[in-house]
Structures are given as C-alpha cells and as structure tokens.
Amino acid sequence: MSKAVFLNFPTHGCLNPLLATATELVSRGENVIYYCTEEFREKIDQTGAEFRPYKGLINDFKIENDDLYKAAKLSVEMTLDKLEYNLDDIRKDNPDYIIHDSLCTWGKYTASILSIPAVNLMHSFPITKSSVSATYKMLPFLFKIGIYKLMNKLLRNSSKKRLKKRYNIELSLGDILINKEDMNIIYTSKQMEMNLYNSEKSYYFVGPSLFFKNDETKFPFERLKDKKVIYISLGTLHNNNLPFYKICLEAFGNRAYFVVLSVGKNTKIEQLGNVPGNFLIRESAPQQILLDYVDLFITHAGMNSVNEAICKGVPMLLLPHQFEQEMIAKKVFELGMGEVLSIKTITSKKIFKKAHEIISRPNYKMKAQLYQSIFKKDEEESHLKAVDQILEYVRICKNSRQVNNSHRF
Known part of the structure; x- marks a missing residue:
C-alpha cells in the first residue's frame, strides 16, 4: 500500500x-x-x-x-x-x-x-x-x-x-x-x-x-413534459453575466420553447425583471438529470458540461469564454454535435436563430446520439x-x- x-x-x-x-x-x-x-x-x-x-x-x-x-x-x-x-x-x-x-x-x-x-x-x-x-x-x-x-x-x-x-x-x-x-x-x-x-x-x-448528485426531488420536472426544452448554463466560474441572461429572456421569451435558465449564486433572479411564463429560472439545476429532458443545451463549453451533454445525447450551442473552451467548442462543432457563437458579440437574434436551427435539424441530435454510446462506455x-x-x-x-x-x- x-x-x-x-x-x-x-x-x-x-x-x-x-x-x-x-x-x-x-x-x-x-x-x-x-x-x-x-x-x-x-x-x-x-x-x-x-x-x-x-x-x-x-x-x-x-x-x-x-x-x-x-x-x-x-x-x-x-x-x-x-x-x-x-x-x-x-x-x-x-x-x-x-x-x-x-x-x-x-x-x-x-x-x-x-x-x-x-x-x-x-x-x-x-x-x-x-x-x-x-x-x-x-x-x-x-x-x-x-x-x-x-x-x-x-x-x-x-x-x-x-x-x-x-x-x-x-x-x-x-x-x-x-x-x-x-x-x-x-x-x-x-x-x-x-x-x-x-x-x-x-x-x-x-x-x-x-x-452525480441526486437532487431531483427539488426540481419541478413535471413542467418540462411534452415540451421542447432549452437548458442554459454558463457553469460556476462564468455565471455572473446579467446582460447575457437578459438577452436570453428577450430571445426566447413567449416562444414555442420552454427554457430552464441556471444563473448561479452571483446573480439575483429579481434583477432579471419580468420573467416570461415559458422560463424556469434557478440558482442551480440538477444538470445530469435535467439533460434527460432537454432538446438543446446552451453552454460555456466547459469539459465537464460537454461530457455530460454527450453522455445524454444532447446537442449543444457553445459559447466559450476562455482558451481551452474554444478548443472544446471547435471539436464539438467538427463532430457535428453543435454550433458555436461568440459570447462577446451575442445578440437575441443570433442566439435564437442558432438554437432554432439546431433543434429543427435532426442531424445534430443524430450525431450527439452516435457519440453517446461511446462516451457512456468510456x-x-x-x-x-x-x-x-x-x-x-x-x-x-x-x-x-x-x-x-x-x-x-
């Protein structure tokens, strides 16, 4: 020993x-x-x-x-x-x-x-x-x-x-x-x-x-049933981004999608103002369980989040913030599992257009599911x-x- x-x-x-x-x-x-x-x-x-x-x-x-x-x-x-x-x-x-x-x-x-x-x-x-x-x-x-x-x-x-x-x-x-x-x-x-x-x-x-953290009982999963669900999270280090969250509200508010938005500990939910009825906003979310219900994951392209999404067969819209996240996002794009946008130049029109494209085209989901079995075994x-x-x-x-x-x- x-x-x-x-x-x-x-x-x-x-x-x-x-x-x-x-x-x-x-x-x-x-x-x-x-x-x-x-x-x-x-x-x-x-x-x-x-x-x-x-x-x-x-x-x-x-x-x-x-x-x-x-x-x-x-x-x-x-x-x-x-x-x-x-x-x-x-x-x-x-x-x-x-x-x-x-x-x-x-x-x-x-x-x-x-x-x-x-x-x-x-x-x-x-x-x-x-x-x-x-x-x-x-x-x-x-x-x-x-x-x-x-x-x-x-x-x-x-x-x-x-x-x-x-x-x-x-x-x-x-x-x-x-x-x-x-x-x-x-x-x-x-x-x-x-x-x-x-x-x-x-x-x-x-x-x-x-x-894996089993905290599913604290989350209202019943609200996600029979809906097209978008999950948005910037991880734990980059989540203090009130302007981005307001862009998301503008982009997806009162649309056909149901949006789960995780804002972290540094953003007060009341700072977001009026929240559209198709949004569920939380300080944190049980990500691994939630991904079972999700049609698109909008993520900062951190390796842990990307691994979890692939293991669940979920396509991604990637918004890398730092050096290695650019590399991860590029690889996900090359494998056909998602698209990449710059967080620096993001607008409500850009993010909605890309999100709608990924959900509407089955090739992204098919690619994510193709790699899902490989990643789960690994x-x-x-x-x-x-x-x-x-x-x-x-x-x-x-x-x-x-x-x-x-x-x-």
Whole structure:
C-alpha cells in the first residue's frame, strides 16, 4: 500500500472529475489524503479518503469578467499561500506520490520540492504549442489579451519573487496555463482528441468522469413534459453575466420553447425583471438529470458540461469564454454535435436563430446520439483506467529510484 496526497484547486469543475478516481484508489488499498477547502469536505468524505482542509489566507477563487491577468495573479498568490501554510504538513504525511488537477500549480511544486512523483489529472484539454497553433481562433485571442504584457506583469509580481527566494521555484506562465507532469490523465473520450497529442506520450485519454448528485426531488420536472426544452448554463466560474441572461429572456421569451435558465449564486433572479411564463429560472439545476429532458443545451463549453451533454445525447450551442473552451467548442462543432457563437458579440437574434436551427435539424441530435454510446462506455471505465495508469506510473518511478540508489554504492 502506498500513500497518495491529492491537492485540488477549490472549484466544483476541478474537483468533481477527480472524485471517482480517489474512490477507486481507496478501494484498491491506497492510503489517500485529500486536501481542499471546507466547502468540499462532504464530497471528499464520500470517497473514503482522509479530508484535510487547506490552511492559509486564500481559499476562494472568484474572477470577474474573465480577466486573465487577475486569474493568473491569484493563481500565483494561491500557490505561495498553499506552499507556505501546507507544505510542512504534507512533508510530515510523507506521501509516496502527489495527485493534483491541472490548475493546482502548488501540487506540481509540492512534488518537486519533496522529490516525489506527481500525476496531473486534467478536466479539460491540455494547452500545448500544437493545440494553440491548430485552433484557428487562438492566436488572435492571445494577442487580444496581451499575453506578453501578462508575462511581464507576472515577472514583477511580489508573490512570484517570494516563491523564487523561499523555494527556488522559477514560476512560469506555462506552469499556470499547462501544469504538465510526466503523467497527465485527461477526463474525456479519445473521440474528443484533436490529433495534437500523438507526439505527447505523457497524455492519456481515459474517458469522462461524471459526478452525480441526486437532487431531483427539488426540481419541478413535471413542467418540462411534452415540451421542447432549452437548458442554459454558463457553469460556476462564468455565471455572473446579467446582460447575457437578459438577452436570453428577450430571445426566447413567449416562444414555442420552454427554457430552464441556471444563473448561479452571483446573480439575483429579481434583477432579471419580468420573467416570461415559458422560463424556469434557478440558482442551480440538477444538470445530469435535467439533460434527460432537454432538446438543446446552451453552454460555456466547459469539459465537464460537454461530457455530460454527450453522455445524454444532447446537442449543444457553445459559447466559450476562455482558451481551452474554444478548443472544446471547435471539436464539438467538427463532430457535428453543435454550433458555436461568440459570447462577446451575442445578440437575441443570433442566439435564437442558432438554437432554432439546431433543434429543427435532426442531424445534430443524430450525431450527439452516435457519440453517446461511446462516451457512456468510456465513462463507466474512466476511473478504472485512470487508477491503472497512476499505479503503473508510480511503480515505474519507484523501481527507477531503487535502481538509481543501487548505482550509488
């Protein structure tokens, strides 16, 4: 039995895909210690792992208006905070290996400081030079956000300088955006692969990993019966978008469709004003169950949401907000399961026209159902494949270390 320490970035999107893998590691006899914030204690306790709350001053990740510099700056500050307040405890845990998600930069550096193997569990596409150049929207996007200006700002960041001084860590923008390890596990089907990672031997597509929360009794599903249903959600990080929600009300209000709109915790429903009778607005919705009733999913193109939609055979209208979501949306479009619109230039006419087109043309639904069976099979085995890869990688690292140690004598 080996000891693993999970280090998770504190968001639902980062945590949920990892839970089944943690559960499987525990079931195979691994000693698993799982660090995250108190908000996620209940979910982690259900895996059988030992929950440890992060110590530190920064335990929340909220970025308004998709500000990449603020997101990168907060990531640097969280990395320093988590190392300063948790590294000594993790060193005392004496783990054999570290498992972290793709946004948890302090997971990568913890393993480096302790000189132990690390596995990166990715809930979205990895960002590589190949993926950037192959995705036609990416290069203009990089220049638009001022990537070089961002890099220069980070170079002057005081937290970055403290990381260098205290831990001899030369933090780079690449670590923030990519966080690559020698073993990287991607939680989606290989059908979503963009033929960009064939030369990258460290990437393994194991299939979707879906977290199921049974809260169907709280939702009025009876209102959806015998209706054409559109479900709209921008996920948990990008849902503070009142102007977009008002566009949706204007686009679909008093039309032939019934619309479920999830607005998140940051938008007050009363801010929307008069709500048309064909709308059901909630702070959150039981997404996986709801998708059984849905004819179209309007989504931010997050990997978890896209995986869930495909597993239910639901076509999508994708409104990507950030780098890797552009890649995901492009792939869904190429596979014929949806259409893509820019969230920056969205209008009520544009969104209604595309939504009506997707629902009216059967080819989108047929494509989604074609890939549904593949994704569902992959989803059933994803946690098993992930753990197989993790344990084999740890075994190889252990054997390599033993060989290296024997050569010293």
